[in-house]
Amino acid sequence: MSDTKSYGFDTLQIHAGSQPDPTTGARQTPIYQTTSYVFRDAEHAAALFNLQEVGYIYSRLTNPTVAVLQERVATLEGGVGAVGCSSGHAAQIMSLFPLMRPGDNIITSNRLYGGTVTQFSQTIKRFGWSATFVDIDDTAAIEAAADENTKAIFCESIANPGGHVADIAAVAAVANKLQVPLIVDNTSATPYLCRPIEQGAHLVVHSTTKYLTGNGTVTGGVVVDSGNFDWTAAGKHPSMTEPEPAYHGLKFHETFGPMAFTFHSIAIGLRDLGMTMAPQSAFQTLLGIETLSLRMQRHVENAQKIATWLENDPRVDFVTYAGLPSSPYAERVAKAYPRGAGALFTFAVKGGYEACVKLVDSVEIFSHVANLGDTRSLIIHSASTTHRQLTPEQQEAAGAAPNVVRLSIGIEDPEDLIRDLDQALSAATA
Template identity: 75%
Template sequence: MTQGFDTTAIHAGAAADPATGARQVPIYQTTAYAFRDADHAAALFNLQEVGYIYSRLTNPTVSALQSRIAALEGSAGAVCCSSGHAAQILALFPLMEPGRNIVASTRLYGGTVTQFSQTIRRFGWSAKFVDLDDPQALRDAIDDDTRAIFCESISNPGGYVTDIPAVAAIADDAGIPLIVDNTLATPYLCRPIEMGATLVVHSLTKYMTGNGTVTGGVVVDSGRFDWSASDKFPSLSAPEPAYHGLQFHKTFGNLAFTFHGIAIGLRDLGMTMNPQGAHYTLMGIETLGLRMPRHCENALKVAQWLEEDPRVVKVTYAGLESSPWKATADRLYPKGVGGLFTFEIAGGYQAAVKLVGALELFSHVANLGDARSLVIHSASTTHRQLTEDQQRAAGAGPEVVRLSVGIEDVADLIADLDQALAKATA
């Protein structure tokens, strides 16, 4: 039976506990699991039987969360891990080898730009950054060593929206997967797999949990990519020495990437999500369908107010009529474009810093997607490691302030911004 979003958000992966009847998913705070006998243990380690071995790999609380997210995203499977950054590495790990590259959007979270431009080079991987609004530039950037395209559905910090179907078509033509970071949109606003994405990643730290208590990530597997169509992805199509020549795609079919993420990725990289964090995220997701409309409604009202204020130079929010991304937003993100956006304040860097310091309701923190409203000056914090050109390309120039608009009374948020703008531009 097909269920609605809110029903799925509450019930998927959350049957009553068979041992105790507990209706909420228990926190299985255990490291290991007892085997029935030696044959049972061998079957689990050979991937001949699905079950629990060790909590670095699988845990019942985490499994419930994986099932719920897979259902919400309309996917074959999902693998949870310790953070959004961990999810990005976990997603790339089966695809990449030394000398291979990815093509990534220029409009990404600053930490992701650093991870892709600096850290992954230590694995022998590289990234090419391209404006995905330019289809020909994207096509030109793909070469024989390209193994994926990476973008954000709604970008951090600028709130730009990506035309996922257009990018997915280019990925399909090249025979490579499209990976979409859906953190800011969540499956409530956007389901990238329905638009052609192969893999979806989230920082569960943000809207999915929604209360600033958890650090977590997930890789969502569409199950639709043919990993054996070429020799580009031997980790998934060729014999795996660690499992006596088992071929993941041949053996597990549409769950090949999911099984690889657990059996190889979590086993060897160890980026495990803890069960208590999974429990908090499960509870947060129960109210996702209630929270996201309020985030979008408040953000639009705040953005419209700021756009009319003479102390503000520019507001970047795809929900505004003035936005060059408004048509794309209306077509692909009809429920709204989230609660995150940026604006440029008159007075540049110093005025931006003063504004952040003068706000009272907006918390100055390096996070987003919380029920409470948050603010940060990206150029001096999250994007500090980037050059000014990179900051501007990412929508995080020195005069830019990022707001994560919460679910408070919007009149109070506007009043707080009004008094802070007065102090910052005096």
């Protein structure tokens, strides 16, 4: 699509989408804290509302600060465009909204963040949508689960709470066969470790709250479109191909080609669902992305050290980190995630549920929070918190069994983190 391929990741994470402010010369992206934008004249206003011109109307739809973030993430992921949302959960709904009608379904991995399992198994039913949960490594199971109302496949690249990495190319092959888009949640991997579009994914979602922002300050999400899904050929997604009554019968794919999904997300999705990202949030996330590659290198390096230490500790039953040579996914990581398997994993404490709870209460440097992807190291007992709404079977499938603790390894000194886990394990298993 463009020539940005000639720039490296470290350059793009700083420059993509951002140019000095044309009015003031401000070098850092300004926070455009405004709800609305003055039209040049009545004709200009009408053309903007008709989608004949691209520009700013109202910050529920577009905002100059948010637009920089959208272009930056779209560029880092290798997509044609992106739309910002108020949270990762909002981004998930926004990714499905153009694809689904009442009665439609998605096929999704059963290894997901607990909140996503709940969103997909319960909340989307209110829209008349449903989800079938499968082992995403079992491509035959994906195919068997599909019917004529299946409109998308969903998985996480590096699954939360950790230990599993998806074979995106294999899942994308099934998606292409079924003529439905593959949506990959790339939150835990970030585009530095994994670029799902290069492996065949059609849409990518992020909770930008996590590594992209990196400092635990703001919530946000994005949906990136590859521009590679042929909506007209598939003929399964009327919002993309059929006349849109709210725009006098305009057909999005016919009018906007590979940019149809993103235009629809702004013109219909943000307009009517209103799950918009705030400009202040976009600014904080842009600051974070400037150092993404440096932080991810250190996150992975630290995670590797700590997972290795834990695996050799007699107080620990097992460690699920996909970056360990003992992981069943070691080969997949080497091939599809060559820069590392992230910094999110679980480990099982001898002593089960009680020992896990004791451990979480005994750490000093690790923060006991329901977030991940912070510069700070984080710890949580998923079964009693993030994955609490799940059945025991769902917890087991998601990798959040009662005897495991989830770690999100930060960028502190690894020796300090190991020392903290050592004393907390002693307290927990005493």
